[in-house]
Amino acid sequence: MQQRTDTPGADRAMVQAERVTKTFGRGADGVTALDDVSVTIRENEFFTLLGPSGCGKTTLLRLIAGFELPSAGRILLDGAEIGHLPPYRRPVNTVFQNYALFPHMTVAQNIAFGLEMQGKPTAEIGGTVARMLDLVKMERLADRRTDQLSGGQQQRVALARALAPHPKVLLLDEPLSALDLKLRKEMQIELKRLQNETGITFVFVTHDQEEALTMSDRIAVMATGEILQVGTPKDIYNHPARRFVADFIGDINILDVDLDKIDEGRGVVRLPGGATASAALPEAEMRPGAVSVAIRPENVLLTGPEDGARTATGEIERVVYFGSAHNVHIRLDDGPPIVARAPHAPGGAGDRAGVILPDEHLQVLVD
Amino acid sequence: MAEAQSTLVDARRAAEVRERRARWLLLAPALLTIGIFGLFPLTITLIYSFLSPGTYGGVTWEFSTDAYVQFLFERDIFDGTLEFSSTYLQIYGRSIGLAFVATVGALIIGFPTAYFIASKPPEQRNVWLFLITLPFWTNLLIRTYAVLLIIRDEGIINLGLINAGLIDRPISILYTDTAVFIGLIYSYLPFMVLPLYASLEKLDFRLVEAAYDLYATRFQVLRRIIVPAAKPGIVAGSILVFIPGLGAYITPTLLGGGKELMIGNLIALQFGSSRNWPFGSAAALILMAVVMVALLIYVRNASREGGNHG
Numbered sequence: 001m002q003q004r005t006d007t008p009g010a011d012r013a014m015v016q017a018e019r020v021t022k023t024f025g026r027g028a029d030g031v032t033a034l035d036d037v038s039v040t041i042r043e044n045e046f047f048t049l050l051g052p053s054g055c056g057k058t059t060l061l062r063l064i065a066g067f068e069l070p071s072a073g074r075i076l077l078d079g080a081e082i083g084h085l086p087p088y089r090r091p092v093n094t095v096f097q098n099y100a101l102f103p104h105m106t107v108a109q110n111i112a113f114g115l116e117m118q119g120k121p122t123a124e125i126g127g128t129v130a131r132m133l134d135l136v137k138m139e140r141l142a143d144r145r146t147d148q149l150s151g152g153q154q155q156r157v158a159l160a161r162a163l164a165p166h167p168k169v170l171l172l173d174e175p176l177s178a179l180d181l182k183l184r185k186e187m188q189i190e191l192k193r194l195q196n197e198t199g200i201t202f203v204f205v206t207h208d209q210e211e212a213l214t215m216s217d218r219i220a221v222m223a224t225g226e227i228l229q230v231g232t233p234k235d236i237y238n239h240p241a242r243r244f245v246a247d248f249i250g251d252i253n254i255l256d257v258d259l260d261k262i263d264e265g266r267g268v269v270r271l272p273g274g275a276t277a278s279a280a281l282p283e284a285e286m287r288p289g290a291v292s293v294a295i296r297p298e299n300v301l302l303t304g305p306e307d308g309a310r311t312a313t314g315e316i317e318r319v320v321y322f323g324s325a326h327n328v329h330i331r332l333d334d335g336p337p338i339v340a341r342a343p344h345a346p347g348g349a350g351d352r353a354g355v356i357l358p359d360e361h362l363q364v365l366v367d
Numbered sequence: 368m369a370e371a372q373s374t375l376v377d378a379r380r381a382a383e384v385r386e387r388r389a390r391w392l393l394l395a396p397a398l399l400t401i402g403i404f405g406l407f408p409l410t411i412t413l414i415y416s417f418l419s420p421g422t423y424g425g426v427t428w429e430f431s432t433d434a435y436v437q438f439l440f441e442r443d444i445f446d447g448t449l450e451f452s453s454t455y456l457q458i459y460g461r462s463i464g465l466a467f468v469a470t471v472g473a474l475i476i477g478f479p480t481a482y483f484i485a486s487k488p489p490e491q492r493n494v495w496l497f498l499i500t501l502p503f504w505t506n507l508l509i510r511t512y513a514v515l516l517i518i519r520d521e522g523i524i525n526l527g528l529i530n531a532g533l534i535d536r537p538i539s540i541l542y543t544d545t546a547v548f549i550g551l552i553y554s555y556l557p558f559m560v561l562p563l564y565a566s567l568e569k570l571d572f573r574l575v576e577a578a579y580d581l582y583a584t585r586f587q588v589l590r591r592i593i594v595p596a597a598k599p600g601i602v603a604g605s606i607l608v609f610i611p612g613l614g615a616y617i618t619p620t621l622l623g624g625g626k627e628l629m630i631g632n633l634i635a636l637q638f639g640s641s642r643n644w645p646f647g648s649a650a651a652l653i654l655m656a657v658v659m660v661a662l663l664i665y666v667r668n669a670s671r672e673g674g675n676h677g
């Protein structure tokens with residue numbers, strides 16, 4: 001296996017979707033699964049498509065694999081348009097959600113299948129299959145039939161089978177969703193290792209935000225046939241651009257505030273409690289008026305009720321302990337509830353408390 | 368304590384006995400039918416095949432292996448010496464050949480048909496299956512006559528071709544092996560399509576996608592994924608067409624004109640005008656043996672191949 005190299009070419013585009021639309025059916029009962037989607041996936045990247053059920057993740061993957069043809073738009077692989085090619089002419093392989101292992105073949109025969117179809121010489125196939133078995137730690141089960149394997153083992157075979165022809169891009173459609181939690185965590189690490197060792201671009205589909213955050217180099221958050229935001233896990237987590245993204249990923253407080261003006265690329269907003277703050281703006285154009293700002297519970301600072309001008313005060317409604325910290329639910333005097341996460345609770349239900357919302361963690365959202 | 372345990376054991380044993388009895392009771396009708404209408408006639412046939420023919424049909428109770436000897440040898444009328452004769456072997460050979468070709472033909476026609484039906488949305492499949500079984504609604508004899516009318520020299524095929532100016536003289540199909548072949552395929556095609564459909568319907572289409580994804584072309588997908596998945600259907604369908612095809616009587620009689628005998632005609636002849644019941648019985652039993660051996664070889668091969676790669 002070639003080692004992953006972080007050469008200057010690492011930012012090269014591997015998969016590009018340009019204004020891709022996919023409609024199923026025609027006329028009144030047509031379903032638009034993807035609506036004018038553009039995205040660029042870079043070489044060697046672990047790229048995740050994240051979104052709720054029915055948002056079009058599988059459809060985008062199937063368009064890249066060639067199982068569906070785009071209704072409009074172009075799909076490029078490594079700079080060449082592939083939108084019209086059948087799946088067997090695209091150097092792209094898929095790990096299917098249900099694995100889709102060939103039931104009448106052994107583990108080794110499954111892994112060899114793609115290489116055989118490519119017409120590789122027998123000796124080379126044998127060598128590659130052995131390396132793949134080693135890579136996914138399945139050497140001992142090479143001659144097993146696939147219906148005699150556990151879920152995790154089937155998963156590994158499916159991975160090995162898709163990696164064996166060394167595709168330019170590996171597509172994975174919720175490959176871990178059928179596994180139990182422990183196995184799932186193991187396979188997450190395993191997948192990252194495989195991606196590092198093979199240097200292949202991974203496009204990974206999940207609706208599990210935690211999985212997406214821990215594994216990905218970059219994430220595209222999707223909803224109802226659109227890509228809402230693309231960014232690193234940190235970007236997406238700390239600076240969600242859209243209300244949907246903020247809501248979908250992690251716990252977050254969303255407050256309705258007034259945007260007074262825009263000053264040096266940041267928004268000056270009036271917070272509950274009367275203080276003004278400077279919040280990060282999304283890329284979209286904003287105008288002064290009513291907006292939403294978001295802040296993560298762990299970024300909300302708890303203080304005493306009379307701790308200065310920047311403090312908003314309120315009453316503690318309840319405290320929820322969950323092992324590593326407390327979630328303190330506070331109803332601010334001006335109305336909105338807010339959650340702060342802290343190692344220690346400042347008091348119990350009914351006590352007064354104050355919160356400070358630091359500028360650097362405030363993010364203005366687009367609806 | 369010990370007592371309680373022993374009553375528990377007794378109760379369990381009683382339940383077992385009851386269950387076994389229920390199982391036999393459920394099986395009884397089938398066993399009875401097979402016994403009366405299967406084994407009993409078969410035994411009679413076996414006994415008759417070792418007796419001597421009666422002058423006006425029937426048998427005389429005199430042990431003889433002549434029926435089997437006659438199958439391979441001809442007795443000289445004058446000095447009674449035996450001489451090898453392949454007359455009957457040829458009839459068997461021809462029949463097996465025709466039945467085999469008809470089976471392959473039915474498979475070639477039936478496979479795409481079954482695949483077509485299996486790839487239709489579920490609510491449409493029943494309509495297609497109904498259409499496939501439609502010929503069964505008419506008696507085989509009538510259906511065979513219909514084929515006869517279509518393929519005879521003055522039939523619509525020949526008239527159509529002549530009127531279209533493609534041929535001057537009718538192509539004679541009727542009373543040839545081709546006619547028998549057409550008749551056999553037509554009669555037994557549903558027996559091929561139904562089991563093929565049953566196994567193709569279970570095919571997980573995602574496997575086909577997975578194969579496409581792994582660089583398999585359409586033909587390779589067919590050969591490596593779809594055919595192996597359809598193997599049980601291919602085996603069952605081939606058996607269901609080959610066996611009745613081998614013993615077919617009506618089709619070769621009407622469409623083959625009885626010019627060249629097939630096994631079915633040969634056997635019928637022995638019980639009819641030839642008045643040689645023992646030989647008829649022996650011919651029937653030999654047919655059965657041939658079928659059984661062929662089946663054994665076929666099924667074993669098919670399952671071995673299935674284990675290896677297909």
Ligand SMILES: Nc1ncnc2c1ncn2[C@@H]1O[C@H](COP(=O)(O)OP(=O)(O)OP(=O)(O)O)[C@@H](O)[C@H]1O
Pocket residue numbers: 024025031032033051052053054055056057058059060207
């Ligand atoms: N073959 C099809 N025919 C008609 N509609 C389809 C087809 N495939 C997908 N759709 C529709 O397109 C939309 C997107 O489906 P898609 O399978 O891409 O969602 P998804 O994001 O993968 O969801 P999930 O997380 O549930 O797998 C859905 O509304 C779905 O009903």
Ligand SMILES: [Mg+2]
Pocket residue numbers: 057058059173
């Ligand atoms: Mg999906």
